[in-house]
Amino acid sequence: MQRNPQLNENGELQHLLSIEGLPREILVQILDTAESFAGVTEREVKKVPLLRGKSVFNLFFEPSTRTRTTFEIAAKRLSADVINLNIAVSSATKGESLLDTVANLSAMHADIFVVRHASSGAPFLIARHVKPHEHVVNAGDGRHAHPTQGLLDLFTIRHYKKDFSKLTVAIVGDVLHSRVARSLIHGLTTLGAPEVRVIGPYTLMPAGVEALGVRVFHDMKAGLKDADVVVMLRLQNERMRGALLPSAQEFFKHYGLTSDKLALARKDAIVMHPGPMNRGVEIDSSVADGPHSVILPQVTFGIAVRMAVMSIVAGN
Amino acid sequence: MTKLPDTEKLCQDLVRELKPRIGPKTAMVGLYTGGVWLAERLHKELRIEKPLGLMDIAFYRDDYAARGLKHDPKRTTIPFDVNGAELLLVDDVLYSGRTVRAAMNELFDYGRPASISLVVLADRGGRQLPICAQHVGAKVEVPEGMRLRLKRDDAGKLALALESDRAA
Amino acid sequence: MRLHIKNGRVIDPASGKDGAGDVFIVDGKISNEGGKADKVIDAKGLVVAPGLIDLSARLREPGLEYKATLASEMDAAVAGGVTSLACPPDTDPPLDEPGLVDMLRRRAKSLERARVYPVGALTVKLQGEALTEMGLLADAGCVAFSQANVPLADTQVLWRALQYAATFGFSVWLRVEDAWLAKNGVSHDGDVATRLGLPGIPAFAETIALATLLELVRATRARVHVCRLSSAGAVEMMRAAKKEGLPVSCDVGIHHVHLCDRDLGYFDPNCRLEPPLRSPRDRDALSQALADGAIDCVCSDHTPVDEDGKHLPFAEAEAGATGLELLLPLTLKWGATRKLSLAQTLSRITAEPARILGTSSGRLAAGAPGDLVLFDPQASFRVSAEALKSQGKNTPFIGYELQGKVRATIVAGNVVYEG
Numbered sequence: 001m002q003r004n005p006q007l008n009e010n011g012e013l014q015h016l017l018s019i020e021g022l023p024r025e026i027l028v029q030i031l032d033t034a035e036s037f038a039g040v041t042e043r044e045v046k047k048v049p050l051l052r053g054k055s056v057f058n059l060f061f062e063p064s065t066r067t068r069t070t071f072e073i074a075a076k077r078l079s080a081d082v083i084n085l086n087i088a089v090s091s092a093t094k095g096e097s098l099l100d101t102v103a104n105l106s107a108m109h110a111d112i113f114v115v116r117h118a119s120s121g122a123p124f125l126i127a128r129h130v131k132p133h134e135h136v137v138n139a140g141d142g143r144h145a146h147p148t149q150g151l152l153d154l155f156t157i158r159h160y161k162k163d164f165s166k167l168t169v170a171i172v173g174d175v176l177h178s179r180v181a182r183s184l185i186h187g188l189t190t191l192g193a194p195e196v197r198v199i200g201p202y203t204l205m206p207a208g209v210e211a212l213g214v215r216v217f218h219d220m221k222a223g224l225k226d227a228d229v230v231v232m233l234r235l236q237n238e239r240m241r242g243a244l245l246p247s248a249q250e251f252f253k254h255y256g257l258t259s260d261k262l263a264l265a266r267k268d269a270i271v272m273h274p275g276p277m278n279r280g281v282e283i284d285s286s287v288a289d290g291p292h293s294v295i296l297p298q299v300t301f302g303i304a305v306r307m308a309v310m311s312i313v314a315g316n
Numbered sequence: 317m318t319k320l321p322d323t324e325k326l327c328q329d330l331v332r333e334l335k336p337r338i339g340p341k342t343a344m345v346g347l348y349t350g351g352v353w354l355a356e357r358l359h360k361e362l363r364i365e366k367p368l369g370l371m372d373i374a375f376y377r378d379d380y381a382a383r384g385l386k387h388d389p390k391r392t393t394i395p396f397d398v399n400g401a402e403l404l405l406v407d408d409v410l411y412s413g414r415t416v417r418a419a420m421n422e423l424f425d426y427g428r429p430a431s432i433s434l435v436v437l438a439d440r441g442g443r444q445l446p447i448c449a450q451h452v453g454a455k456v457e458v459p460e461g462m463r464l465r466l467k468r469d470d471a472g473k474l475a476l477a478l479e480s481d482r483a484a
Numbered sequence: 485m486r487l488h489i490k491n492g493r494v495i496d497p498a499s500g501k502d503g504a505g506d507v508f509i510v511d512g513k514i515s516n517e518g519g520k521a522d523k524v525i526d527a528k529g530l531v532v533a534p535g536l537i538d539l540s541a542r543l544r545e546p547g548l549e550y551k552a553t554l555a556s557e558m559d560a561a562v563a564g565g566v567t568s569l570a571c572p573p574d575t576d577p578p579l580d581e582p583g584l585v586d587m588l589r590r591r592a593k594s595l596e597r598a599r600v601y602p603v604g605a606l607t608v609k610l611q612g613e614a615l616t617e618m619g620l621l622a623d624a625g626c627v628a629f630s631q632a633n634v635p636l637a638d639t640q641v642l643w644r645a646l647q648y649a650a651t652f653g654f655s656v657w658l659r660v661e662d663a664w665l666a667k668n669g670v671s672h673d674g675d676v677a678t679r680l681g682l683p684g685i686p687a688f689a690e691t692i693a694l695a696t697l698l699e700l701v702r703a704t705r706a707r708v709h710v711c712r713l714s715s716a717g718a719v720e721m722m723r724a725a726k727k728e729g730l731p732v733s734c735d736v737g738i739h740h741v742h743l744c745d746r747d748l749g750y751f752d753p754n755c756r757l758e759p760p761l762r763s764p765r766d767r768d769a770l771s772q773a774l775a776d777g778a779i780d781c782v783c784s785d786h787t788p789v790d791e792d793g794k795h796l797p798f799a800e801a802e803a804g805a806t807g808l809e810l811l812l813p814l815t816l817k818w819g820a821t822r823k824l825s826l827a828q829t830l831s832r833i834t835a836e837p838a839r840i841l842g843t844s845s846g847r848l849a850a851g852a853p854g855d856l857v858l859f860d861p862q863a864s865f866r867v868s869a870e871a872l873k874s875q876g877k878n879t880p881f882i883g884y885e886l887q888g889k890v891r892a893t894i895v896a897g898n899v900v901y902e903g
Binding site: 004005020097098099117119120121122124125129141142143144145179182206207208209210211212 | 673674675677678679680681682683684686750751753792795796797798799800
Binding site: 040 | 372374375376380381383384385386388389390391392393421422425426427
């Protein structure tokens with residue numbers, strides 16, 4: 001059996017590529033460390049000297065201002081130098097290969113590559129080819145994984161619910177294309193959440209999704225019943241018309257989160273969304289801005305979680 | 317075998333020594349883990365008004381490049397305004413001085429204190445930085461290959477103990 | 485020229501013969517007469533069998549020489565004991581003109597390695613619109629017509645192509661995959677693809693296309709060989725079609741007999757294959773069907789890909805694996821797990837593909853071409869990129885310990901490889 005390519009020979013986190021396959025202890029270590037960084041981000045001086053002199057390259061082969069910005073803030077708060085590369089409009093269009101791009105940046109003395117790529121598995125390919133002192137953090141690859149988002153979701157859930165062992169978590173919407181859903185599901189099952197549900201039409205459910213350890217619901221009302229946590233997934237514009245779904249309106253009717261539907265969940269349920277939200281498609285504004293919503297705290301926690309991930313991998 | 321001093325007595329000595337120094341601007345910060353135990357004791361017995369600060373210097377260590385973040389750091393909480401405070405920084409054992417250096421750097425990211433005094437239960441010598449403690453419970457000689465650590469039992473009783481360096 | 489191979493364990497899968505004996509080759513053909521030989525080879529401890537016949541090996545010429553050359557791949561063929569191979573038409577340009585086919589055959593012949601049987605393009609440029617000049621291509625040496633891995637989405641063109649081929653008795657070799665269902669897919673649509681976030685191709689993409697093809701065979705009676713089955717469902721359909729008496733045969737790629745989607749591991753681009761590796765259940769069904777005859781034979785589906793083509797994220801990586809040099813040991817491994825005799829095992833890479841190819845090779849009968857492989861069935865080796873003669877080092881079996889090492893390969897009585 002191949003060694004998990006994220007771990008070094010001591011079983012420590014060398015790269016963060018996917019939540020899948022990470023031992024529970026490492027997930028807890030990341031969450032606990034993030035808890036300490038959350039304290040730093042509340043201070044007057046929101047910066048620690050941990051990664052002083054280190055270079056973080058944000059390698060975004062797929063545009064995403066939001067995720068890139070949170071990584072940038074996190075790296076800067078660790079005192080690292082941050083270089084943003086929007087490859088989508090630079091070398092990729094000049095025909096430079098992915099590995100050539102990485103080799104070139106490596107020659108500029110990189111310490112951490114934060115990689116976003118449209119193709120599942122791209123960060124694994126990069127991790128196989130970087131030098132031993134370089135670290136790769138997956139910032140989203142295709143439909144495969146978005147581990148820092150998954151971790152910040154876990155952090156948020158732990159923050160509000162304390163304990164995973166009695167939770168019912170409902171993940172709603174486009175599971176088929178969602179790397180966020182996959183990462184969160186792996187994290188929840190690793191941390192012992194007893195019931196993880198996915199809710200959506202057959203067209204947005206990937207084959208054999210039950211094998212990930214989830215229960216599948218097609219009726220949102222049944223799926224939300226007694227849920228402690230409701231995670232709404234983003235529906236990409238291009239999926240709203242065509243063979244997967246007839247229209248955004250019809251999707252909202254069946255799977256949009258409204259106050260009425262949320263009333264079926266537990267009274268103290270929290271509502272999460274990885275952003276950016278499509279109001280009126282996945283989620284009604286009254287819910288997004290309502291008392292159950294923890295969507296903005298998620299963004300804040302995301303910085304502490306990314307600080308934790310970068311400082312742990314760069315130290316191993 | 318080195319004879320270790322009675323830790324509970326050292327605590328009382330420190331309380332007596334510090335008592336006259338406590339004023340309205342005094343605040344106390346304990347360093348995880350042993351320093352926090354000692355600080356909790358001192359803070360209570362000295363009846364310091366400002367709430368106790370707890371600090372984990374993991375993010376300010378100077379050996380991160382060599383060791384990484386090995387232990388899950390605790391969250392630093394400084395529940396008072398550092399600006400203008402007369403700070404008592406509390407740790408269990410003073411050795412190389414590197415922990416204190418890191419703690420002072422972290423403190424300054426919270427504000428500009430009026431002063432900082434260092435309070436330690438034991439000073440085992442071996443300083444690698446120009447740092448000294450203003451309030452020392454006892455000087456303790458530690459044999460080579462050993463380390464001095466503070467322990468706390470279930471009843472809250474504090475005791476210095478020697479253990480092998482490799483056990484760390 | 486008389487060649488005498490003595491002291492070997494002679495296996496002729498076509499006749500089932502397996503025992504100590506001598507093999508003589510006189511003027512390039514297997515002969516019964518002994519007599520004084522010009523050259524004697526001592527095959528002590530070795531199996532002497534007909535040279536292997538591989539129904540699908542890409543030689544990358546013309547046009548794709550940066551991936552591999554005729555010279556490198558013909559070396560790989562004989563190093564693997566392959567003495568006859570059919571090459572699919574997906575070259576650049578595709579094999580859709582008699583001149584190209586003629587040139588390829590001449591170039592191959594001049595290298596004096598394995599025999600090359602070009603498979604012509606079924607449609608011009610493999611575009612699935614206009615029929616090629618099948619008659620002229622056959623005259624130039626094409627043994628069959630195919631679309632390689634390029635889908636023929638237009639069912640009417642497929643129907644016409646089969647009608648036309650049936651008119652002249654040409655064989656049509658087709659992969660079966662519904663082009664719409666397979667669109668953008670790179671892996672078996674199942675829990676592994678779901679976990680890895682890879683776009684999937686459902687197994688019914690294969691069975692739907694096979695159902696269509698079998699209906700057209702019923703209508704046209706064209707001789708059709710179905711290439712590279714990947715699913716248990718398709719195996720059962722082929723079983724039924726043969727029982728019904730349709731003029732069909734089929735093969736499977738050697739990788740699909742051993743591997744399944746679990747082997748993708750952490751996005752191993754060497755497991756990016758066409759058709760995709762499917763579930764363990766599918767793999768087991770393919771392995772079983774190859775043993776019981778529902779699948780006629782196994783091929784390497786040799787596809788050398790350069791590093792640039794594989795050093796890419798899984799979905800972007802070029803599909804295919806190098807296989808000529810691993811066909812024998814991997815087939816032996818399959819036979820051993822199925823508890824088949826060596827003669828039965830070897831028939832899937834000798835007599836059976838020979839029948840489909842329509843050649844007299846693949847047997848040790850007097851008068852058959854003097855193509856032999858001499859191999860040590862016990863010798864084991866570790867697969868390494870450096871040791872592969874093929875320019876393509878892309879195989880999921882790198883690092884595997886395999887058994888069965890080719891010691892000599894003989895084509896038309898000439899020793900073309902010694903290892």
